[in-house]
Amino acid sequence: MGKKEILVNLKRFEVSRSQGGVCDVDQPGEWLQSVIAEIIRLELDHSEHYNMTVIVPDLLLPFAVEELSKPSVDVALKIGTQSCHREDVALGGHFGAFxxxxxxxxxxxxxxxxxxxxxxxxxxxxxYSMQKYAEVSGIPVQPELINRAVSEIVGERAVPALAQSMRVIICVGESAEERGEGTFTEQKLRIEQVIRDKLVGGLSHIREQVTSDQLVIAYEPVWAIGPGKTPPDQQYIEYIAGFIKSVTMELLGFEASVVYGGGLKNENASMLAGIENLDGGLIALTNFTPPIGFNVKELSRILTSYTEALN
Incomplete structure (x- = not known):
């Protein structure tokens, strides 16, 4: 069994609580540095079971890199960012500004x-942007075409990321409307079509150059994200992860790594670790009751529960 992928997505932490955000201090850059320092101190980034990537907003990227660059620090974790433009600068081509x-x-x-x-x-x-354009232009809004166009844009954004030697983590998943009513058996065909369409759009632009170690697919059940929502059970996730692997094999000639993007937490860590088709998980928050936020000690608890269940 290869190493799992642990993605820590600190997307919400560039704004302090005093300004309406969830960062515990008024200087988010300092907070991020303290988080990374604590991850390193507890050696959470060094594991025989997983690789860790901490994903941050661009505004906080310099603070993360500065902390990782401190002398005498043995660091295994990687830093990632959240999306990029579909265009980029190029020698002899566009030099900005974007x-x-x-x-x-x-x-x-x-x-x-x-x-x-x-x-x-x-x-x-x-x-939203496409729907607004259609409304202003008097064009009938066609959700299927909009979804297809969105997936194509996501795929186009993967091209410059790969060209800059970054791994790409592409999120796919179904909303409540896309899943529809009925039993899971009745929903399967709809779910499969939604996920297939998103994978085709997201991967068609990179299928000739992407390799298995450059790509991760994060399964994100949109219908289950948020307070009071019931998350999918083991059977549901196992089936979808297997389906994603089969589609990537069909499109790319290899099974992509699939992580659970709906939130790896202490309550589901053991269950997710037991799913053979899953290659890891994404952690965005560790505390889901007030004060909602992220705590490295809680991160450690989640990772302990997860890795113990892998053995």
Whole structure:
């Protein structure tokens, strides 16, 4: 069994609680550095069971890299960023500026080694822009076409990330509307079609150059994310992970690594570790009751529960 992938997605922590965010201090950069320092101190990044990537907003990337660059620090963890523009600078080509858009070369130059693409929030924003354009233009809104276009854009964003030697983590999953009513057996065909379409759009632009060690697919059950939602059970996740692997084999000639993107936490760590088709999980929060947030000691508990169940 190869090493699992643990993705720690600190996407919410660039704004302090005093300003309406969930960062515990008023200087988010200092908070991130303290988090990384504690991960290293507890040696959570060194494991025979998993590789760890901490994914941060671009605004906090310099703070993360600075902490990792301190002398005499033996660091195994990698730093990743959250999406990138579909274009990039090139020798003899476009040299900028891509106003307000994050480009892969700048992220890589600042120390990012991975790019998280197609998260449900990113897809929602892209979809909103297309729907608004259709409404203003008087064009009938066609959700299927919009979803297809969104997946194509996600795939285009993977191209410059790979060109900058970053791993790409592509999120796919179904919403409540896409899943529809009925039993899981009745929903299967709808779910499969949604996920297949997102994989085809996301992978068609990179199928000639991507390798198995450059790609991770994060399964993100959108319908189960949020307070009060019931997460999918082991059978559900195991089936979807297996389906994703079969589609990537069909499209790419290899089974991509699949991680659970709906939230690896202490409550489901043992269950997720027992799913053969899963290659890891994504951790975004560790505390889900007020004060909602992220705590390295809780991260350690989650990883302990997860790795003990792997043995």
């Amino acid at each position: 106003t307000s858009l994050n480009i892969a070369s700048s992220q890589a130059n600042m120390g990012s080694s991975a790019s998280l693409l197609g998260h449900c929030e990113e897809r929602r924003e892209l979809s």
